[in-house]
Amino acid sequence: MSTNREIHLASRPQGWPTADNFRLVSTEVPTPGPGQIVVRNQYMSVDPYMRGRMNDVKSYVPPFQLDAPLDGGALGEVVASEAEGFTPGDTVLHGLGWREYALVDAKGARKVDPSLAPVSAYLSVLGMTGLTAYAGLLDVAAMKPGETVFVSGAAGAVGSMVGQIAKLRGAARVVGSAGSAAKVERLKALGFDAAFDYHDGPVYEQLKAAAPDGVDVYFDNVGGEHLEAAIGAMNPHGRAAICGMIAQYNSTEPPAAPRNLALVIGKRLTLRGFLVGDHGHLRDQFVQEMAGWLRDGKLSYDETVVDGIEKAPEAFLGLLRGENLGKMLVRV
Amino acid sequence: MSTNREIHLASRPQGWPTADNFRLVSTEVPTPGPGQIVVRNQYMSVDPYMRGRMNDVKSYVPPFQLDAPLDGGALGEVVASEAEGFTPGDTVLHGLGWREYALVDAKGARKVDPSLAPVSAYLSVLGMTGLTAYAGLLDVAAMKPGETVFVSGAAGAVGSMVGQIAKLRGAARVVGSAGSAAKVERLKALGFDAAFDYHDGPVYEQLKAAAPDGVDVYFDNVGGEHLEAAIGAMNPHGRAAICGMIAQYNSTEPPAAPRNLALVIGKRLTLRGFLVGDHGHLRDQFVQEMAGWLRDGKLSYDETVVDGIEKAPEAFLGLLRGENLGKMLVRV
Numbered sequence: 110m111s112t113n114r115e116i117h118l119a120s121r122p123q124g125w126p127t128a129d130n131f132r133l134v135s136t137e138v139p140t141p142g143p144g145q146i147v148v149r150n151q152y153m154s155v156d157p158y159m160r161g162r163m164n165d166v167k168s169y170v171p172p173f174q175l176d177a178p179l180d181g182g183a184l185g186e187v188v189a190s191e192a193e194g195f196t197p198g199d200t201v202l203h204g205l206g207w208r209e210y211a212l213v214d215a216k217g218a219r220k221v222d223p224s225l226a227p228v229s230a231y232l233s234v235l236g237m238t239g240l241t242a243y244a245g246l247l248d249v250a251a252m253k254p255g256e257t258v259f260v261s262g263a264a265g266a267v268g269s270m271v272g273q274i275a276k277l278r279g280a281a282r283v284v285g286s287a288g289s290a291a292k293v294e295r296l297k298a299l300g301f302d303a304a305f306d307y308h309d310g311p312v313y314e315q316l317k318a319a320a321p322d323g324v325d326v327y328f329d330n331v332g333g334e335h336l337e338a339a340i341g342a343m344n345p346h347g348r349a350a351i352c353g354m355i356a357q358y359n360s361t362e363p364p365a366a367p368r369n370l371a372l373v374i375g376k377r378l379t380l381r382g383f384l385v386g387d388h389g390h391l392r393d394q395f396v397q398e399m400a401g402w403l404r405d406g407k408l409s410y411d412e413t414v415v416d417g418i419e420k421a422p423e424a425f426l427g428l429l430r431g432e433n434l435g436k437m438l439v440r441v
Numbered sequence: 442m443s444t445n446r447e448i449h450l451a452s453r454p455q456g457w458p459t460a461d462n463f464r465l466v467s468t469e470v471p472t473p474g475p476g477q478i479v480v481r482n483q484y485m486s487v488d489p490y491m492r493g494r495m496n497d498v499k500s501y502v503p504p505f506q507l508d509a510p511l512d513g514g515a516l517g518e519v520v521a522s523e524a525e526g527f528t529p530g531d532t533v534l535h536g537l538g539w540r541e542y543a544l545v546d547a548k549g550a551r552k553v554d555p556s557l558a559p560v561s562a563y564l565s566v567l568g569m570t571g572l573t574a575y576a577g578l579l580d581v582a583a584m585k586p587g588e589t590v591f592v593s594g595a596a597g598a599v600g601s602m603v604g605q606i607a608k609l610r611g612a613a614r615v616v617g618s619a620g621s622a623a624k625v626e627r628l629k630a631l632g633f634d635a636a637f638d639y640h641d642g643p644v645y646e647q648l649k650a651a652a653p654d655g656v657d658v659y660f661d662n663v664g665g666e667h668l669e670a671a672i673g674a675m676n677p678h679g680r681a682a683i684c685g686m687i688a689q690y691n692s693t694e695p696p697a698a699p700r701n702l703a704l705v706i707g708k709r710l711t712l713r714g715f716l717v718g719d720h721g722h723l724r725d726q727f728v729q730e731m732a733g734w735l736r737d738g739k740l741s742y743d744e745t746v747v748d749g750i751e752k753a754p755e756a757f758l759g760l761l762r763g764e765n766l767g768k769m770l771v772r773v
Contacts, residue, residue, distance in 0.1 A: 169677075169708070351705050352706065364702075364703065366702050368698050370699070371664060371689060372714075373712065374715070375714070377713075377715055377716060380713075381709075381710070382706040382711075387709060
C-alpha cells in the first residue's frame with residue numbers, strides 16, 4: 110500500500126462548518142527519518158475543541174492551517190520505525206489524526222498495552238477524555254462526597270464520565286442535561302439521578318426541578334443558557350469547572366453571557382476554566398482508579414464510531430450537531 | 442438629651458435611589474435591658490452593598506424593612522450598659538448605624554482601643570473595608586510577588602487599599618481605574634504604577650496600554666465593561682476576586698455580562714466571588730500587618746466625611762455617584 114489519504118482544511122468555516130470546508134487528499138505513505146515512526150492509524154478522536162482551531166485566531170493551541178492536514182488525538186500501529194524503543198506492531202497514541210498514515214516524532218508518541226482494554230478506550234475513557242472529566246470534577250471543582258453535581262452535555266464523552274465518576278466518588282445527587290429523549294434515557298441507565306432534555310423548557314426551571322436542594326458543582330460543557338441556569342441554581346460556595354461552551358462555537362454573534370453573574374458574590378461561587386493538559390500529574394491515579402471501575406463493571410462508556418477517513422468531516426459535523434452518544438471516533 | 446434621630450427606608454428605590462426613599466424619624470433614646478448596651482454613634486459606614494439590601498430580594502443579607510431604620514457598620518461610645526464587660530466610655534464597633542443612639546446586644550459589639558488609631562480607622566483601613574481588600578487580594582485571588590494587579594473602583598475605600606497592599610506585598614505592577622482625573626491623580630500619589638479614567642475611552646484599550654504584559658490578578662468592584670476588559674487582558678492562570686459590581690446596582694435592565702467569558706477555558710482563569718465575612722480567620726494577621734504599615738507611613742487612606750445623621754442619605758447617594766475619595770463615612 111503506497112497511498113495515504115488525509116483530510117485538509119479547505120476553507121475556514123463562518124458559523125456552522127459544512128462539508129465544503131474539508132478536502133480529502135491522497136499523498137504518499139511517508140518514510141521515517143531518524144527518531145521518527147510511521148503509524149497506520151486505527152482510530153482518531155473527534156472533539157469539540159477542534160472547531161476553535163478552524164478559526165484563524167490565537168488561542169491556547171495554534172489554528173489549523175489551510176490546505177494542510179488537520180490533526181488531533183489518534184491511535185494506531187507502528188509500521189516503520191527509525192526510533193529507539195518503537196518497533197513495528199507496537200500500538201501508540203499520538204497527536205496526528207485525520208490521516209491514514211502518520212509520520213510521528215517518537216517523542217510525541219506513547220505506547221499503550223492493547224491487551225488491557227479495547228484500544229479505542231485509550232482515546233476515550235482511559236485517555237484525555239476520561240482525564241478531562243476526572244480532573245475537572247475532582248481537581249478543578251473539588252467535588253466532595255454528599256454534594257449535588259450538574260453536568261451539561263451529559264451524554265457526550267466527557268459528560269457521561271463526569272456523572273458516573275461523581276456517583277462513584279460519593280455525590281449525593283447527579284443531574285445531567287442532554288439534547289434528546291434517547292440521551293436522557295441513556296443517562297438514567299448510566300446511573301444519573303435525574304436528567305432532562307434542554308429542548309423541553311427553560312434550563313433553569315428544569316434544573317431547579319431536578320435539583321430542588323440546589324447544585325454544589327457544575328461541570329460546564331455548553332455555556333450560554335446552561336451556565337446562567339447553573340449560576341442561578343448553585344448553592345453557596347458552589348464551584349463550576351468550565352470545560353467547554355459548545356453552544357457558542359459556531360456563533361457569529363457575540364455570545365449570550367450569564368446576566369446573573371453578580372450572584373457569584375453573595376453565593377461566593379468559583380468559576381474556573383481549565384485544560385486537561387494542566388492536570389497530567391493526576392494521570393497515574395486516574396488510570397488506576399478508572400481501570401479498577403471498568404474491571405468491576407462499575408463504569409460504562411459509549412462510543413459512536415464512524416468508518417473511513419473520508420467520513421471524518423461528517424463525524425465532526427455530527428458531533429457539533431450532537432448526533433453522538435459518548436465518544437465520537439473515526440475508525441480509519 | 443432624650444431625642445434619637447434615625448433614618449428609615451420610606452420606599453424601595455426603582456433604579457437609582459433618591460432622597461425620597463429615605464425618611465428622618467425622631468424617637469426616644471433607648472434604655473438597655475439585660476445584656477444590652479446603648480451606644481451614642483460617632484461614625485457610620487456607608488457602603489455600596491447597602492444598595493442591594495434596599496431591594497426586596499433574598500440575598501446573603503436580609504433586605505432592609507420599610508418604615509424601619511436601616512443598619513450597617515458603626516462605631517460609638519457606650520453611654521449605658523446592662524452587659525458585663527462594657528462600661529460607659531468604652532468605644533465599640535457594632536452593626537446598627539443610620540441612627541444617633543443604638544440599642545445593641547452586647548454580643549454584637551466589639552470594643553476597640555481609641556488610643557491606637559483615629560477611631561474612624563476601625564470602620565475603614567483597620568475594619569471590614571481593609572479586610573475586604575486584604576482577603577480578596579491575598580486569599581481569594583492569591584496574589585504572588587512579581588504579578589500584575591488591576592483594580593477597578595480604585596479610588597474607593599476598598600480599591601485604594603487593594604492597590605497599596607499589592608505594592609507592599611511585592612506586585613510588579615499595579616493598575617487602577619477610577620471615574621475622574623482627580624481620582625487618577627490620587628492613585629498615582631498612592632503609588633499605583635498606572636491609572637486611568639474609564640470615561641476616557643474603552644476600558645479594554647486603556648487597560649492594555651496600562652498593562653502591556655497582561656494582568657494576573659483582577660480585583661473587581663465594578664463588573665460590566667470592566668470585568669469583560671479584565672478577562673480580555675488577563676494572562677493564563679489569572680484570578681479575579683469579585684467583590685462588587687457597582688456598575689449594575691441601579692440597573693433596571695438585565696446587566697451586560699462579559700461576552701468573552703469563554704476565554705476562561707483557554708486561559709484557565711478563575712473568577713471567584715467572595716464576602717469578607719468568610720475570611721475572619723485572617724483578622725489577626727491583617728490587623729498586625731496593616732497597623733505596621735500605617736505606623737511606618739507606608740499606607741495612606743482617604744476618608745470622605747459627611748456631618749450629621751440627617752445627611753446620611755445624601756452620603757449614600759454620593760457614594761453611588763462616585764463622589765467619595767476613599768471611605769465614605771457619616772460623622773453622627
